[in-house]
Amino acid sequence: MQDLASRRRARAIWIGSCLLAIAFVVIAISLNTGSIKIGPLTVVQTLFGYGTPDDELVLFEYRLPRIIITMLAGIGLGISGAILQAISRNALADPGIIGLHAGSSFGLIVFVTLFSSMKGASALMLPLFTFSGGILATCLIVLLANDRHRGLQPIRLLLVGIAIAAGFSAITLYLSLRLDENTYAFAARWLAGSVWGRDWIHVVALLPWIVLLVPYAWMRAQALNLFSLGDEIAIGVGEAVQRKRLLLLGCAVGLSGASVAMVGGIGFIGLVAPHLARRLVGPRQQYVLPISGLVGLVILVTSDTIGRSIFEPNAIPAGVVVAAVGAPYFLYLLVKTKS
Incomplete structure (x- = not known):
């Protein structure tokens, strides 16, 4: 048994190292590409303080904040999805499908209605608005999915979440149509998953959520492992199932809401x-959570790089690139689930 655990740990470390190497390569490519071309050697010189003022402006004021935002948001979305799939025991659970993104989008529309933009210190409040919208959606989902005798039922959690997502999406669309032309254009770009225009204030707004909630989720990995075995077994070994499920659900909402606040409604x-993490390292959540975060990081940074470099000068939002890959994969999972 110890030998098997050691092999799993070694495999997780190996896979994590490979993903970090891939992330490093993608980030290096992202720093080099864009509407203004900067050579690899110039990038290195600029990062160490030996670049020209123009190169420093492009790298430190435009590209680095955007890359860091996509890195943090990718980690948050990947781990949020892993938590939701574990607590719902449903392989098709996702922050977008279950309704959390729709609630966060509602929070954003309320934010832009009050502040009209994401510039300046007001950007620090944006994750609070999206988190509040996500919490509102979660409270409705929990209220409607909860059984008086059996507690929170995972299958009802997913089905109710889909219905709540549809309702919040309709309200968000209605409110967005009441915005002025410029504010509506900004909201539309955000909802499409555009990361254009992010700067260091947005990094500061997102970083605390990831730094605090990711370690918390990892420390609760054992509870997630027990959830996969069923509530009866988890209760039998002394786990406070309903309380832990609600706490971890709140953690997933925080990670999803804060990430969505900065990169928009990116689904899948x-x-x-x-799914990819479990294929790579097995079902143990101690390994699934960090690998899910790294996979999310690689996917989102790669998607943003593709969207703004391959399709230049008409860059497309990262959310469109992610959807182009995620939608076929979702259909594949549906077919596989039926079979």
Whole structure:
């Protein structure tokens, strides 16, 4: 048994190292590409303080904040999806499908209605608005999915979440149509998953959510492992199932809401990343959670790089690139589930 655990740990470390190497390569390519071309050697010189003022402006004010935002959001969305799939025991659970993105989008529309933009110190409040919208959606989902005798039922959690997502999406669309032309254009770009225009204030707004909630989720990995065995077994070994499920659900909402606040309504990362992680390292959540985060990081940084470099000068949002890959994968999972 110890030998098997050692092999799993070694495999997880190996896979994690490979993903970090892939992430490093993608980030290096992202720093070099864009509407203004900067050579690899110039990038290195600029990062160490020996670049020209123009190169420093492009790298430090435009590209680095955007890359860091996509890295953090990719980690948040990947781990949020892994948590939701574990607590719902449903391989098709995802922050977008279950309704969390729709609630966060509602929070954003309320934010832009009050502040009209994401510039300046007001950007620090944006994750609070999207988190509040996500919490509102979660409370409705939990209220409607909860059984008086059996507690929170995972299958009802997913079905109710889909219905809540549809309702919040309709409200968000109605409110967005009441915005002025410029604010509506900004909201539309955000909802499409555009990461254009992010700067260091947005990094500061997102970083605390990832730094605090990711370690918390990893420390609760054993509870997630027990959830996969069923509530009866988890209760039998002394686990406070309903309380832990609600706490971890709140953690997933926080990671999803804060990430969505900065990169928009990007779907499918929370669905695809945990699936790939389980294929790579097995079902143990101690390994699935960090690998899901790294897979999400690679997917989102790669998607943003593709969207703004291959299709230049008409860059397309990262959310469109992710959907182009995620939608076929979702259909594949549906067919596989039926079979």
